[in-house]
Amino acid sequence: xxxxxxxxxxxxxxxxxxxxxxxxxxxxxxxxxxxxxxxxxxxxxxxxxxxxxxxxxxxxxxxxxxxxxxxxxxxxxxxxxxxxxxxxxxxxxxxxxxxxxxxxxxxxxxxxxxxxxxxxxxxxxxxxxxxxxxxxxxxxxxxxxxxxxxxxxxxxxxxxxxxxxxxxxxxxxxxxxxxxxxxxxxxxxxxxxxxxxxxxxxxxxxxxxxxxxxxxxxxxxxxxxxxxxxxxxxxxxxxxxxxxxxxxxxxxxxxxxxxxxxxxxxxxxxxxxxxxxxxxxxxxxxxxxxxxxxxxxxxxxxxxxxxxxxxxxxxxxxxxxxxxxxxxxxxxxxxxxxxxxxxxxxxxxxxxxxxxxxxxxxxxxxxxxxxxxxxxxxxxxxxxxxxxxxxxxxxxxxxxxxxxxxxxxxxxxxxxxxxxxxxxxxxxxxxxxxxxxxxxxxxxxx
Amino acid sequence: xxxxxxxxxxxxxxxxxxxxxxxxxxxxxxxxxxxxxxxxxxxxxxxxxxxxxxxxxxxxxxxxxxxxxxxxxxxxxxxxxxxxxxxxxxxxxxxxxxxxxxxxxxxxxxxxxxxxxxxxxxxxxxxxxxxxxxxxxxxxxxxxxxxxxxxxxxxxxxxxxxxxxxxxxxxxxxxxxxxxxxxxxxxxxxxxxxxxxxxxxxxxxxxxxxxxxxxxxxxxxxxxxxxxxxxxxxxxxxxxxxxxxxxxxxxxxxxxxxxxxxxxxxxxxxxxxxxxxxxxxxxxxxxxxxxxxxxxxxxxxxxxxxxxxxxxxxxx
Numbered sequence: 197x198x199x200x201x202x203x204x205x206x207x208x209x210x211x212x213x214x215x216x217x218x219x220x221x222x223x224x225x226x227x228x229x230x231x232x233x234x235x236x237x238x239x240x241x242x243x244x245x246x247x248x249x250x251x252x253x254x255x256x257x258x259x260x261x262x263x264x265x266x267x268x269x270x271x272x273x274x275x276x277x278x279x280x281x282x283x284x285x286x287x288x289x290x291x292x293x294x295x296x297x298x299x300x301x302x303x304x305x306x307x308x309x310x311x312x313x314x315x316x317x318x319x320x321x322x323x324x325x326x327x328x329x330x331x332x333x334x335x336x337x338x339x340x341x342x343x344x345x346x347x348x349x350x351x352x353x354x355x356x357x358x359x360x361x362x363x364x365x366x367x368x369x370x371x372x373x374x375x376x377x378x379x380x381x382x383x384x385x386x387x388x389x390x391x392x393x394x395x396x397x398x399x400x401x402x403x404x405x406x407x408x409x410x411x412x413x414x415x416x417x418x419x420x421x422x423x424x425x426x427x428x429x430x431x432x433x434x435x436x437x438x439x440x441x442x443x444x445x446x447x448x449x450x451x452x453x454x455x456x457x458x459x460x461x462x463x464x465x466x467x468x469x470x471x472x473x474x475x476x477x478x479x480x481x482x483x484x485x486x487x488x489x490x491x492x493x494x495x496x497x498x499x500x501x502x503x504x505x506x507x508x509x510x511x512x513x514x515x516x517x518x519x520x521x522x523x524x525x526x527x528x529x530x531x532x533x534x535x536x537x538x539x540x541x542x543x544x545x546x547x548x549x550x551x552x553x554x555x556x557x558x559x560x561x562x563x564x565x566x567x568x569x570x571x572x573x574x575x576x577x578x579x580x581x582x583x584x585x586x587x588x589x590x591x592x593x594x595x596x597x598x599x600x601x602x603x604x605x606x607x608x609x610x611x612x613x614x615x616x617x618x619x620x621x622x623x624x625x626x627x628x629x630x631x632x633x634x635x636x637x638x639x640x641x642x
Numbered sequence: 643x644x645x646x647x648x649x650x651x652x653x654x655x656x657x658x659x660x661x662x663x664x665x666x667x668x669x670x671x672x673x674x675x676x677x678x679x680x681x682x683x684x685x686x687x688x689x690x691x692x693x694x695x696x697x698x699x700x701x702x703x704x705x706x707x708x709x710x711x712x713x714x715x716x717x718x719x720x721x722x723x724x725x726x727x728x729x730x731x732x733x734x735x736x737x738x739x740x741x742x743x744x745x746x747x748x749x750x751x752x753x754x755x756x757x758x759x760x761x762x763x764x765x766x767x768x769x770x771x772x773x774x775x776x777x778x779x780x781x782x783x784x785x786x787x788x789x790x791x792x793x794x795x796x797x798x799x800x801x802x803x804x805x806x807x808x809x810x811x812x813x814x815x816x817x818x819x820x821x822x823x824x825x826x827x828x829x830x831x832x833x834x835x836x837x838x839x840x841x842x843x844x845x846x847x848x849x850x851x852x853x854x855x856x857x858x859x860x861x862x863x864x865x866x867x868x869x870x871x872x873x874x875x876x877x878x879x880x881x882x883x884x885x886x887x888x889x890x891x892x893x894x895x896x897x898x899x900x901x902x903x904x905x906x907x908x909x910x911x912x913x914x915x916x917x918x919x920x921x922x923x924x925x926x927x928x929x930x931x932x933x934x935x936x937x938x939x940x941x942x943x944x945x946x947x948x949x950x951x952x953x954x955x956x957x958x
Contacts, residue, residue: 420651486920487871490667504896509876510669511921517661557663 403537403598405641407464415459417471419608419637423451425477425520428628435624441559442625445566449517451477453610453633457526467530467541472523475612475631479518481557483566488512514566518556520618522585524549528592537598542591547612549585561624580623586616596639604639672875673919678756681878681917684952685754686746694741699733706833710797710840711745711773722777722784730787736779745796746772749882750958752889753915758880759854759888761808761818764905766861767854769887770805770825770841771796774850785848796853797840801827807843810850815891818852825853857888857907862935864906866892866914868927868943870899877901877918877925882958884911884930906933914941915958917951924951 405413427448431439457471492506528545555570560577567576590613596606610633617626692707703715715721719732733739746752752759752772759769773794777784786792805825808818828842845851866879874894879901881890892901892914901916910933918925927943 485871486923487869488667489871489873490669507873507875507896508667508669509871509873509920510667513664513666513668515664517663 403600404534405598405601407461407534411462411464413461414642415461415467416640416642417455417457417459417606417637419457419606419635420454421452421608421634421636423453423475423477423631423633424448425451425475425479426630426632427479428626428630430626430628432624432626435561438559438561438564439625441564445481445483445559446518447480447482449478449480451475451631451633453631453635455526455635459530461532465532467528467532467543469528469530469543469545470526473526473547474521474523475633476519476521477629477631479520479556481514481516481518481566483514483557483559485512485514485566514557516557516568518554518558520554521552522549523551524585524588526590528590530592530594538596540593540595542593544591545589547588547590549588552581552583552585552618554581578622579620581618581627582620585614585618588612588614592635594635602641604641606635606637606639608635608637609633610635670876670921674875674878677876677878677917677919680948681754681952681955682756685955686751690745690751692743692745694743696733696739696741697737698735699739705741705743707743707745709745709747710795710832710838711743712793712795712830713741713743713775714793715741716793717790721787721790722779723787725783725785731779731782731784738778738780740778742774742776742778744774744776746774747796748958749887749889750956752887753878753880753882753955753958756815757810757850757889758891759818759852760890760903761820761854761856764817764903765856766888766890766905766907767808767818767820767856768883769808770798770801770853770855771887772850772852773843775845775848777848786846791844791846794843794845794851795828795830795838795840796843797838799839801839801841802855803827805841805853805855807845808852808854809845809847810852818854820854820856821846859907859909861905861907862933862937863902863904864912864933864936865895865898865900865902865938866916867900867938867940868916868918871920872916872918872925872943873899876920877916879914879916881906881933882913882915884913886910900938908933908935913958914939915955916941916943917955918943924948926951926954928954 455473459469493502524547526547528543530543532541560567562577592610594608596604612631619627705713807821807823826842832838879892916927925943927941
């Protein structure tokens with residue numbers, strides 16, 4: 197009797213050595229919670245309101261995605277064949293358990309119909325002696341499938357069986373204990389987490405970076421593109437005539453942006469970005485002076501005062517390209533979502549200006565005549581522009597496309613609002629900018 | 643291909659980023675004379691010019707314009723000679739004698755015709771009326787024979803004394819010359835039978851004549867400052883006296899960039915006026931001030947239509 201009992205235990209031990217037991221539903225929340233890495237809390241002071249809103253939006257979107265996947269999981273049909281095999285094994289210990297298994301779960305449908313569990317004991321496993329046996333292989337992750345070595349997710353497929361076919365409560369080794377710990381104590385195979393990537397229906401192309409395997413990555417972006425700098429001029433000191441002159445003589449022209457950005461991706465979906473961003477926007481200043489005069493002077497030796505020998509009255513046309521350049525260090529946070537080779541991320545944050553250069557001509561606030569600012573030919577009677585721009589708030593939405601697992605091309609519409617006027621407070625007109633940009637870029641993932 | 647497109651984009655940005663500033667100067671043709679022609683053509687009333695055609699005039703004749711100006715032609719066979727010669731042209735032998743009488747009785751006409759009321763030595767006079775008489779025979783210009791004169795009546799309901807006859811050569815910019823002949827206050831029967839009051843002038847030469855009286859008050863320099871770009875090539879500037887028939891032209895001082903007159907009677911209410919044409923645009927500046935000592939009056943002019951300029955000058 198004692199031998200029989202030991203024999204039965206040994207049989208259980210051998211048969212369940214590589215078995216994977218589906219956990220009861222109540223353990224999933226705890227498992228998922230345990231698998232979720234704890235988010236580091238950042239000081240709220242670093243979060244701009246816009247950034248927070250955008251990140252919140254992204255988080256909600258991510259949550260919604262997970263909910264959808266959870267719904268798919270609940271609708272998942274358990275592989276009956278696996279359970280029946282197990283039951284057969286328990287009921288009939290004499291059955292040939294070492295039969296070669298060809299358990300290929302059809303990942304396309306996630307409803308394996310005739311999969312047989314590889315219940316070969318460890319000591320009888322010729323391929324993985326001394327290692328944890330690989331139980332199931334998803335077609336996307338099948339090492340024997342060389343056609344798709346770089347496929348995303350599906351790092352480790354998970355055997356699934358139904359509790360209805362395996363009466364765990366009746367197993368003395370597992371009864372009264374947490375399923376996972378009990379299985380571990382019994383030297384049972386480790387229960388693998390049910391990762392969402394494993395349940396994806398689409399075959400992942402090989403060109404995507406495996407963010408499941410490497411949830412943290414460093415991304416380097418290089419980008420450039422056109423912009424539209426929307427300027428607003430408002431009169432602060434009720435100097436309407438001057439404001440009208442400014443409005444009448446200046447018009448928007450081309451603008452562009454470029455940048456180099458480093459992004460830290462963490463927790464697979466979250467981004468922390470910084471770098472150098474350059475915005476240059478151009479405005480056209482046109483002024484026609486219908487009352488211009490040119491004098492022809494003649495200097496004679498010994499006479500310091502020249503003689504005016506000719507006067508011409510005419511129209512003077514002046515057209516300058518007023519150029520404003522701003523180099524900023526942005527600090528942004530973002531959320532990224534992926535689907536196949538492409539995906540998008542939403543980013544928001546602030547940027548601090550480190551350089552603001554300007555050159556051109558405007559109507560002088562004192563003389564109401566054209567005057568140049570910036571550069572060596574400065575003739576303006578008073579300082580008009582700040583030396584640096586103020587903080588800016590901005591947001592971008594990036595759509596990317598994987599070229600290779602480590603490179604992407606992206607298109608990124610952006611919006612930036614310079615929070616304070618670029619003009620000094622002493623100037624009678626407030627000159628503000630908001631910049632719409634389109635960034636076309638290249639990302640390298642490390 | 644991809645790199646090629648990027649290079650195109652970068653090239654485009656470089657080209658756009660290096661666009662050079664543009665500054666060009668387009669000189670205007672001088673427009674002052676054009677302005678004078680415009681004003682003389684548009685401002686005066688057409689009724690101010692009366693032309694009388696006479697054929698073989700053998701008797702004395704009184705020519706009367708619509709406004710009542712009368713020109714007396716007496717002893718007409720010994721009245722005119724060919725201009726520049728001493729060849730007498732008897733009116734009785736001239737089948738096509740034309741006498742043109744142009745009268746100027748207000749300040750707008752003085753300005754429009756390019757006249758003024760400045761005598762010799764820049765002395766300003768007040769006028770009671772100006773008249774121009776031109777005579778031709780068969781298109782040939784005539785002049786008065788020496789020692790002959792024409793009697794001219796200029797109607798005026800409020801005559802005053804101390805006016806003298808002033809005469810002007812063909813060059814309007816030259817100062818008027820005062821003659822030793824006084825202007826008489828007179829009454830004469832008008833064409834409609836009523837008695838007309840006015841001034842009687844005896845003129846000894848054809849062309850412009852005026853009844854004038856010097857302003858003897860102290861004078862001082864008076865200047866008008868216009869914005870840069872307005873000079874003698876494109877601007878006509880005057881000082882028009884308020885309630886008096888006095889129009890003083892201002893001369894441009896290039897060194898000071900001012901329009902000035904050296905002997906402006908002090909203490910009078912005046913209207914500085916500047917008419918300009920730059921390119922195709924007309925400018926007019928008009929204000930009112932009292933003449934002070936060495937005064938420089940800044941005058942802002944505004945762009946306006948030709949019609950507006952004409953109307954404002956008519957209203958002086």
